[in-house]
Amino acid sequence: MSGDDTHQVLVTQARHEAEGVLSLRLRGDGPLPAWTAGAHVDLVLPSGLVRQYSLCGETDDPEYTVAVLHDADGRGGSAEIHTSGLVGRRLLIRGPRNRFALEPAASYVFVAGGIGVTPLLAMVRHAVGEGTPWQLHLGGRRADTLAFTAELRRLAAASGGEVSLRSDDVDGSLPLADILAAAPAASAVYGCGPPGLLTALDEVAARTRPELPVRFERFAADPSGGVDDTVSVTGDGGFEVELAGTGETVPVPVGVSILEAVRTVRPDVMSSCEEGFCGTCETKVLEGTPVHRDTILTERERARGTSMMICVGSCSTARLVLDL
Numbered sequence: 001m002s003g004d005d006t007h008q009v010l011v012t013q014a015r016h017e018a019e020g021v022l023s024l025r026l027r028g029d030g031p032l033p034a035w036t037a038g039a040h041v042d043l044v045l046p047s048g049l050v051r052q053y054s055l056c057g058e059t060d061d062p063e064y065t066v067a068v069l070h071d072a073d074g075r076g077g078s079a080e081i082h083t084s085g086l087v088g089r090r091l092l093i094r095g096p097r098n099r100f101a102l103e104p105a106a107s108y109v110f111v112a113g114g115i116g117v118t119p120l121l122a123m124v125r126h127a128v129g130e131g132t133p134w135q136l137h138l139g140g141r142r143a144d145t146l147a148f149t150a151e152l153r154r155l156a157a158a159s160g161g162e163v164s165l166r167s168d169d170v171d172g173s174l175p176l177a178d179i180l181a182a183a184p185a186a187s188a189v190y191g192c193g194p195p196g197l198l199t200a201l202d203e204v205a206a207r208t209r210p211e212l213p214v215r216f217e218r219f220a221a222d223p224s225g226g227v228d229d230t231v232s233v234t235g236d237g238g239f240e241v242e243l244a245g246t247g248e249t250v251p252v253p254v255g256v257s258i259l260e261a262v263r264t265v266r267p268d269v270m271s272s273c274e275e276g277f278c279g280t281c282e283t284k285v286l287e288g289t290p291v292h293r294d295t296i297l298t299e300r301e302r303a304r305g306t307s308m309m310i311c312v313g314s315c316s317t318a319r320l321v322l323d324l
């Protein structure tokens with residue numbers, strides 16, 4: 001991995017935050033870039049896996065903090081973090097990037113499922129600093145799986161915010177209709193968590209409080225698709241990609257993604273989800289017309305056509321020039 005936004009960090013601490021949740025503190029060789037609530041970093045693990053984690057510490061802390069849920073059914077990144085003893089190891093990170101930025105609002109309603117609390121914790125801190133009223137509703141499988149509850153309660157006590165904690169086994173799932181019905185006028189709703197929770201939040205908000213802005217960050221692909229199904233996921237093929245940095249040209253055959261094609265000459269190009277939802281493979285487009293299949297870019301960003309997720313995107317011109 002290379003680039004201006006890549007940094008070496010030392011893992012200075014790993015701390016148990018809740019059942020299955022470990023936080024890591026990361027110290028840069030020099031000052032790490034400033035970040036805003038909602039930002040995430042790409043973390044390159046010793047195995048080479050790349051995973052995205054929201055920054056959840058204080059924005060003025062010289063070290064970054066991320067928190068990782070051990071997902072036994074995941075693809076190995078969280079297991080590696082939980083089991084490989086990273087304290088004292090040096091890792092690479094890329095970023096921070098923020099695709100879940102907090103917009104100014106009269107008040108905030110935060111809805112979190114499980115480890116989805118991490119970006120929202122940073123948002124709560126921002127709201128506290130701004131003096132903006134806030135409430136946070138956090139649900140999880142059991143009470144002992146809910147992370148950062150003491151910190152959230154402390155922030156609520158210090159600022160007049162509200163924290164509501166629910167565990168599925170005792171309280172049932174988050175009462176989204178009630179939460180939205182009670183949301184103050186002119187509030188903004190931010191949700192982060194499993195796809196099912198966010199889909200339900202989106203549906204209930206659209207039905208009951210359509211005037212409220214609702215923003216999400218998903219930790220998995222949108223189960224509804226959310227992409228242009230007229231284009232195959234692995235690209236239409238039949239075009240070529242030029243890498244502007246070296247002038248190399250690679251053909252993109254039918255059934256092969258741009259990412260796969262580029263990797264035949266540039267094996268270090270970063271990716272993680274390879275499903276168009278994490279943003280790791282975002283690449284600037286210098287020439288040609290990309291066809292987008294990710295679930296990250298906004299309509300305006302798609303229309304601009306100046307960047308794309310090359311793991312799923314395609315091209316409607318014979319040639320695409322990428323800033324690689």
Ligand code: FES
Binds near residue numbers: 271276
């Ligand atoms: S690797 Fe995740 S969007 Fe491409």
